[in-house]
Amino acid sequence: MSTLERVRRHLKAHPMALDAALAVGVLASMVAGSFVEPHGENGVTWGVRTPDALSLVLIALGAVALVFRRRAPMTVLALTGTVSLVESVTGDPRAPVAMSAVIALYTVAATTDRPTTWRVGLLTMAVLGGSAMLAGPLPWYAQENLAIFAWTGIGATAGDAVRSRRAFVHAIRERAERAERTREEEARRRVAEERLRIARDLHDVVAHHIALVNVQAGVAAHVMDKRPDQAKEALAHVREASRSALNELRATVGLLRQSGDPEAPTEPAPGLNRLDELVGTFRSAGLHVEVARADHGTALPAAVDLAAYRVIQEALTNVQKHAGTEAKAEVSVVRVGPNIEITVLDNGSGDDEPPTDGGGHGLLGMRERVNALRGTLTTGPRYGGGFRVHAILPVKTRSRAAEDAV
Structure with a gap:
């Protein structure tokens, strides 16, 4: 097993460790983004602006909340949305705290149904985008404000797509398991019916011939001393009935043989x-x-x-x-x-x-x-x-x- 496969299985077995690693990555991205000026003279410029203390605190809170995104997705979305709202209204220059809210919205969409995703996604988009446009320090048409609408929509859409794929795979797996159970039940039913049929055949054969053998043996015992010729005839009937019983038993039990077994009954x-x-x-x-x-x-x-x-x-x-x-x-x-x-x-x-x-x-x-x-x-x-x-x-x-x- 490769190292990558072992890491993947370990992270799947410990989802909180995966969420902690994701939180660290998001924290690093938000901190790095807070030092970037996207509208510099030479395009994107590093180190031109410096985030204030409040922005760094909000970044840290948003990243820490993502560690618990699987346990309480709605609560984490509310917390990250709140810190994003505060940062978009007060921060100048602003840090990209909204990234944590986008990840939280993705988690909600991936773990709930589609109507909930629509309602929560539209509410998040309206609150964060509207507050940034109306109460933020930048003009309402600024690129950062429009980006909030775009990224929240992408997060909700991606989460819904992942949820739909999981549901599709689960439905296929469940259908396959149900089909397998149905085949097994049908096989067991056919085996039970065949066993019952063979049991009926065996009972009919044994009951008929053994009854004849019993009667003829009684007749032979009764006339053995006085009429030996009749006793001999009765014993012949006993021999014939037992031979017939053995032949029919052999034919019936032969049905239980495999198709490739020799001497299969043909009568x-x-x-x-x-x-x-x-x-x-x-x-x-x-x-x-x-x-x-x-x-x-x-x-x-x-x-x-x-x-x-x-x-x-x-x-x-x-x-x-x-x-x-x-x-x-x-x-x-x-x-x-x-x-x-x-x-x-x-x-x-x-x-x-x-x-x-x-x-x-x-x-x-x-x-x-x-x-x-x-x-x-x-x-x-x-x-x-x-x-x-x-x-x-x-x-x-x-x-x-x-x-x-x-």
Whole structure:
């Protein structure tokens, strides 16, 4: 780090030291200017005039006041303006005490707003310039009197320009920080949504296949001694369900891999085209399921197709777990106008309590999936016993509708 950089940082960390150095420089300039005669025979002449004691005292007071210009800018301006006023009326020859008032006016303009700068600047210009013209020892049109107007105007203008630049830089920095915070919040929101989606997928996969494994394992244990062939068939179903669970878990967890990782999953997400396969796994577990479809080969967006599949999967899993061994389920998929309606009914013949929204994550996950697609989900007991799950999903999502419009 260079010496100049160290000095700059030190002065920035100690502003009063910088103001003291400025006061010393202004004091030296005012003292030197008090010995100069601007209208000599040979132009500007040094040492022709000598300031009196009062002028030197006023110069010293104006310079000392500048040390505190950052702490009390208005007070310093009032003090320097007063000593300048006294000097312009009484001093002969006059010393340039007004220089301290110009610096103080610059500080006020740089630290306040523009209306205040206008009011204070015009008042300072009028008081100092008017008093010098009307009550000073020089003619009203003297160069020194006109210079007071010019320098006070320059001080106010320069201070306002510095304040405007600082405000502009601060606004740019604040806008950049706000944009950075917005990007971070958006990234966190997307991560949370993705985490929730993956959690729903994992729950759907695990709940469905583990329920099947549990049922088939119970059947195998029950008939192991009396009907070993049926037990062997049940164990085969257990093996198939566990293999399917592992494959779907591998595909879901594979979404968490980086794009460059090897062996990334390429199998598409399940949809209604695999409904028969899904229903078959429940039938092999002993659940009687009837399916009715009237969607007329409707092509669904991937998100809607996956949501419909998961709703049916979760609903049948709940039937398997809660409705009992003699339960029967009915699944219907119907295209109704711009929507596709999914209905899963069961007769609720078992003694287990029906699922509720607060009983677990199954219904909550279904509701979140459907709501994310701007659909509706209705769940509840049926009149006369059983449970009903009814989902209405839009055939066209926002992105699909935009593509069709184009």
